[in-house]
Amino acid sequence: MKKFWVLLAYGLRDQVRSRWVLAYGLFYFVAGVLLLQFGTDYRRYLASMANVILLLSPAVSILYSTVHWYANGSFRHLILVQPVSRPVVFFSSWLSILVGLSGAFVIGALGGPVLLGSFDARIFSILIAGLALTTVFSLLGILWAVTIRDRMKGLAGALGTWLYLAILHDGLILGILMMLRDFPMERPAMALLALNLIDIARLFLLLQFDLTALMGYTGSVLQRMARPGVGAAVIVLGSLFWILIPAIIVNRRFQNRDF
Amino acid sequence: MMIVIFLSLLNLCEFASARKIDVCPKGCALQTIQEAVRVAPPRSQVVVHPATYLEKDILINKPLELVVSSQGGVIIDAQEAGAHFIVTADDVTIRGFELRNPGFASIKDIAAVRVRSANRCIFANNQIVNSTYGIYIEKSTGCTILDNHIRSNRRGAIESGSGIHVWQSTNVEIVRNKISGHRDGIYFEFVSHSRIVENESEENLRYGLHFMFSNENDYQRNTFRKNQSGVAVMYSKKINMRANRFEQSYGPASFGLLLKDISDSLIVGNLIKDNTTGFFVEGVSRTLISDNDVIQNGWAIRIVSSSENNTFISNNFLDSTFEVAALAGANSNVFSGNYWSRYEGVDLDRNNIGDHAHRPASLSGVWVQTIDGAALLLNSFFLHLIDLAEATLPSLVASQIVDEHPLMRMRP
């Protein structure tokens, strides 16, 4: 266990000094400041920030973790040659990426509101959603890097995964709903959406900020999610599922892989 | 001349002394209101002193003024067995009572105050608690309902009635009442030339205010909040709607303002905020909708069937998820000079009018409206992309709704 913390600490030291991680945090900071300065009200700031995070944090997390995993391949080999077990290497590497990205995200996203003195507890919903997405998508990125040896193919896989989950999944659902428009489809639609953490996070944020009075148009399923605590529970459970399954798969692959 | 003055003075004296009748449980000649009303001569005043009176079905069949000796302490509890007052004569005034637990029966329409064919009645400063129907007026002219507080906690639209129910009447004035928890806050059927002003109608199970077959009415400066729908105007003409607030009507079939088969009306200067749908427009014609602030609604406007010759002008449409959803085919409605917060055009000649037209009806808005479950995709990138595609290629837009002169800045 000591070795785990050692590796995590050094991995983090590397992350903290990474230009990309820094740029990522800075982006959220600048976006926050601009939205607060030039936006008209806090509600719009939250809505815009939610949109940015839903789009960006999965994309950056999955691509950065894939690229980083490939780029650090030979170093990881060197570590694997040390008296350290593979699960320790895997979890410490993942967590250093995760903590690096999450730290940049949290500090960047909180920086603007704190600096401008317009901090509001509602921003924690954004943080929860962003952290859940970062956790899951960093893991999915590593899943690709561990599975595919060719880094271009792996990167393409990661990009494809993001593209599917961020856009195509919803398009597909809409297509299904259109085809079956004569049937009551809200529950099946909700079930399909629950397969995608971006959708869970999106609905969670919609409900948290009451971004739209339109939510009244949707039926009981979502209304239930709107109750205090339920939305947060759903997103935490959803991400736990999305963390546990890929983590088990990646760890097993990493355990039995030839480098 | 002298004789005339003398006679009128005499008249006044008589009014002040002999025509005032006190009611109290102990120490008065009359212990019940029922008794007092029965013995009181026409045009006299019945003064009720503070106490709780367990009475019901008090019939007032002569001109009479019922007042309380001090505001707040006079309670009549009908114990859910009947109405409090049944008014069948002209010129009846009832002022300052607290009326508890009128009966309820869906067929008999029992109300706290029941008025039949009685003109010029006045109900003021009363509180009605736990009512099915609060005040029920039929076939009467010139009644005034002022500063009453009518609340019900009955749940379920079937056993619940209207706070103020008016049927086949004219020249009714409904002013500064607070109504909550009924099926409809205020209900008009076959009512005309009436005014509804500065009322607050909240948390009613159906509509805050409901017009059926009622022409030439006017409602102004009212607040409708958290009703299933704010106001429903149906099968009516010449309704003047000004400076009202329609707020927080949430739900699949909830609207700030529901318009169905109406014409020749004015909707001016209202605030419509935080509703699932702001305006629901069905079969509306020759109506002017101007200078309204339509803010943060799911749909600002939904138009579902042929509505013609309406003019939407100089309104502010702010922060709607969807601005207009129109299922209508041919469209002869005019949208012009409105401010749309979703408009992204520029104004190079700086005349405060955008250089190109705004198309407020989006494809995704129609989908969400017509496809079950599609609302769950709200704010997804896929729908954003569809919107983007629409904005780039206007030919994709099915709807013909266009504001040729969108404002660049909000109308103040």
Place this chain on the structure above:
Amino acid sequence: MIEIKNVRKSFNNRPVLMGVDFVCRPGVVTALIGPNSCGKSTLLKCLLGLVIADQGRLAFDNFDISQGVEYREKLGYLPQIVDFPENLTVTEILELLESLRSKKAIKKDLLLGQLELGGLLNHAFGELSGGARQKLGAACALMFDPDYILLDEPTASLDPQTALAFREIISGQANRGKTVLLVSHNLSEVEQVAQEIVFLLEGKVQYFGSVKQFMNGSLNLESALVNFVTKRKGPL
């Protein structure tokens, strides 16, 4: 002693190692040679635990590597290309490796002096030249004074002078009784430092024995290898 017995490995049903046997003795530099894709690096990775052999025994002084990672405490490895996170400094890298082992890096200071790395301690790894990186790799491999030293083309990317210094270090380690396994393409280097060679071809050991015997009067190792292959009349 490193023991390799009947080791087999296939990738996607393509056999790479087909029963490899040999031993590396302490005090001796054993060179593993053979053409590209003969299985050299796969074998090396098997010893390091990077590749998991399908079959056979890989043991360090009777400790079978399938039993755990403890044998790596006594293992030093210098890869062909040394790579560390760009943003960590030389000091941090050394500290990191130290904290992953229970042994002290008793040779650290000596090696840093010998390899002239003293002035680079506060530089980030990304700022180092190729030669400096390789030297750092050597320091990392040797600073724990390991009993087994595995070297993968250690001088391939070095200038002649540094390469010479590296060879001296390698020989010195063997003279001190360490078990050294050297993978190299550079036959003259092998001739200089190795006492025993393993000639691996098509996944099998074609020759395992002393360098002297293998050369058998040939001018150099290269011509001996050509003779060996011609005699074997097999395809090369």
